[in-house]
Amino acid sequence: MIFETLLSQMPYLVHGLTVAIGLLVCLLSLGLALGLVLAILEVYGHWTLRLVCVLFERVFRGIPAIVLLLLFYYGVTDYIEMGSFTAAVLALGLRSAAYQSQIFRGAFLSVPNGQMMAARAMGMNKLQAIRDIIIPQALRMSIGPWTNEFSSELKATSLAYVIGVVELTRQAKYIISNTQGNILVVFGVVALMYFVVNRAGNWALYRLENRLSLPGFEHRGDA
Amino acid sequence: MLLRVENIHKSYGAAEILKGVSFDMAPGQSKVIMGPSGTGKSTLLRCINHLTPPDKGRIFVDGEELTAKNLNTMRQKVAFVFQDFNLFTHLRTVENVAIGPRKLRGFGKKAALDLAYKELERVGLSDRADAYPAELSGGQQQRASIARALAMEPKLILFDEPTSALDPELTGEVVSVMNKLASEGMTMLVVSHEIGFARKAADEIIFMEGGKIIEQGPPSQIFNAPQQDRTRAFLNVIEHGDDA
Amino acid sequence: MLLRVENIHKSYGAAEILKGVSFDMAPGQSKVIMGPSGTGKSTLLRCINHLTPPDKGRIFVDGEELTAKNLNTMRQKVAFVFQDFNLFTHLRTVENVAIGPRKLRGFGKKAALDLAYKELERVGLSDRADAYPAELSGGQQQRASIARALAMEPKLILFDEPTSALDPELTGEVVSVMNKLASEGMTMLVVSHEIGFARKAADEIIFMEGGKIIEQGPPSQIFNAPQQDRTRAFLNVIEHGDDA
């Protein structure tokens, strides 16, 4: 009975999943671009810039995601017109930027000092050195921790329903309320769908990590 | 004069590390700086190309003073070879050598690679061109980093203890490359305790202690008849590996 | 015999690194192993206390054979001093020295610390007892790691290039501690190219190449009249820092 319902509603669950994935891709891209800039400023910037970055990071990591979504959809939209999806991308994307900046900052700091020095000693300016020497190394080291961010943001997309983005969890909620029950079965299916996307994403990221891996960038051996 | 170092001072916090160092180098000369650990040899070298800007004093390369403004172009004239190589980990050997010409000297991709292969040959590394730094032995890494310096076609190369991270035999590889460069007329300023190189290739030994030059002169004089007690004691240690 | 090394073989994958190495050591003896890089010196040392278990061959300490079973107790008799010190980063110097007696030899906290202070004094480090390893200079770190080895009151200490990560002058500190231990009658097996130590303190020099011992004898003989060409060439390099 519920399985028939699930089967008939599957196209809508899948549609919800594509909305979730679309949201995920947009928010991660925004987070990546901005997170990288924040990390560079935090590591190499003037102290005023560093302060701004730290403040940004504190605020966006301190406020629960749901509240951020509501603040963007109902607060920021007083000044800038945007729809639910855009607001969700901005709220979750900026939050992700705060998290990603920490990932990249860690990676920047783990590039040995000598690399920057050697680049500078050659006559590269700071920007050139960051672009040509530091970032290619730091990004390689970031892929591992970045898979975590991927997983947690995938699940965070499910919160966007509060501002009217009809993604996977909301579609599931429709089925649950229409049948007035079956929480476990429906959420079980949804969990499976998240799990599959998560595995696929991680698989792709690990493959990327392997493809980009160079001698000297392997993990240190197990203790 | 190719290099003029004029009254360089440098402090870290309260500690004055360099207390007024001056010397000159003519084109084609090789000088070796020696002295006990912590004496400021590395600091001096880093002051010369402003990796650590000096507090006081001036640096002239080829008659032009080094300032904050012309820093990046001047550094292309003054290459630096580090003790721990600092090859760019994510680039193959040949790319390490080519990146300078490519990004800083306006070479095309092909031209930069051609030059890189030429310089790798000069240090005897052409066969390892495609390896990553982590796949090279220490001696090979240091030779690659010398090739990287050479590819900038600098007026002067600064070496900071280029062999001290190496095994005795690997040291040999690097020293022979340095001997070769010296004999080809490259101007080199080398912080090193390699007696072999100092005796054979140096025009002058500069002995530093406590942030000052306390003795300088041709190797024959410094090694055979040092004027200062401190110099003598130090040379005793490094020549005989013994606690003086 | 305190140590008997019997026909040790070790391969990594297809490469045979050790090709049957045997020698003995009597109590109180000091032996120095020399030889070119990659020859298997470190591997041999690590085989002796089974940090790398050998593929073939046997090790006897004090007449008892080392096996997988008695490994941990036997290792307490055979201390190891590493090239890069490997002090426990999270423990103060004195705790680094005390942890062995405390955790492995059943000492109480107080007794272990007392012993640790005593051993630190022996290597001249009592004043740095409360520093963390990162706060010590290289020479001090190596002396602390020697104290850590001594605190196990071992029958034998294995040293793997204990000074090669050190400056010439810092090397002096460590070599003089090793000289002192040798003169106190400690049995020591040392991989090192420190001519100073080898001449002064070694009873025998073992020269290895390609996974085999190719020459051994008292320092006077090896240094002054080596039998093998290879030995002579190698000694030439390390004594004169020159490409042979």
Place this chain on the structure above:
Amino acid sequence: MSAWFDFAIEHLPYVLLGVPTTLGLWVSAMTIGAMLGLVLAWARIYGNRPIYVIATIYVEIFRGTPMLVQMFFIYLGLPEIGIVFDPLTAAVIAIGLNTAAYQAEYLRGAVRSVPMGQMTAARALGMGKFQGFVNIILPQALRRVIPQWSNEAILELKYTSIAYAIGVTEITARAEKIGYETFQFFEVFLLIAAIYVVMTSIVAQLLLLLEKKVSVPGL
């Protein structure tokens, strides 16, 4: 803004009554997570094949599916096989099991970042593998893991609000109730944001102090 302050001051006491529940939930869940996480990390690094596989599957499942779903399974699913928890216990278990998977991974990374020489030196002294792990590797790994662990702790503090879904009246539940009564939801959400920002800042600061306190030069 001042209207919001009046609103906040009026309703703060009622919402703050949820703080003990939130903190209790958080502390218990983090404790379970830390202990189980340690076991999982051990299993993933040193376990034999079956143990490694089991631990890996655990980590994959708990990291790969939403925590809300996990909580529903524990709260509404387990009763079908006769295991009935009260809501608070179920929430503690759900959040604890979830964070264990994350903590295990952070710890595993930290253990792997301890240089190999440390274990070699411990073994050379005569320590067994386990002794070396407990005395040498773990104290260093735990210090290295604090920054990531702090992140995780702060994240979980915010996640405790999902316990509301199974009827635990913590901060969010109380605040939302005010929302339904006054219909001033926006003001309510600002209030929640403020409370969480204050709590997470305090926690972050305390953990930073801990980090400083146990820090060792060179680690």
Place this chain on the structure above:
Amino acid sequence: QAETLTAGVEAAFPPWAYVEDGKYKGIAIDAMRAIAKDQGLEVKFKDLPWPSLIPALVKGRIDLLVTGLNVTPERAKALDFTIPWWENDDEILVPKDSDKNLITAMCCGATIGAQGGATQFKWLEDNLASNDKVGVTLRGYEDYVTAIADMLAGRLDAVVTSTDTAEDFIAKGRPIKIVGTIQQNQPQALAVQKGDPKKLLGKINAGIMNIYKSGQWAEIVHSYAPQSTIRDIPTSMPAYVDTYQGDIPGYTK
């Protein structure tokens, strides 16, 4: 060309509003469409969960709120209500196989569940939980589905929901039964922004009356809740709602 109104709904709230096969359905949805047609308005729906609906209306992200919305004094301060089109009572639900009756389900150590912010929860709190002699424990849930599931798992003795929700649960085959009714006569209405800046109240009120009079309303209600009795519109209009005083736009007695 009429302006398109955006009607906010909580689309997980059958029989009033829900989504099936990707389409909005339910009493409120169909009725709103009928009203719009009657009044020559264009309407589109936006699904927002409960806590988000009110800020959406206040901030003008939606123009009106069309859902099973109870008229209460607090809400009347934040919104302007249309004339009420429905009246609800509350039902006491227990598992089908339970031997609890109206009395044992609601006193003396019973644990009762309700949706956290709903009027039922507030009523139970004010009338039962605050009275020590009654001795019940009250538990709030994010939604009714979880509360019912929890009752079926054995942790609750009873759940109190509004009549329409209770009937929907039974119609969908949950193993529960009604053991008692709490007469509330709780009116429900649509709502617009406070002060009605878009002047919608008149049109909506008129539309409600028109579809009621034409019999469309009864048709719509019965297509979703066949058992329901249709009450006269407007149902009781509480004195605390200012839009029910004096001249009510679009409505003549």
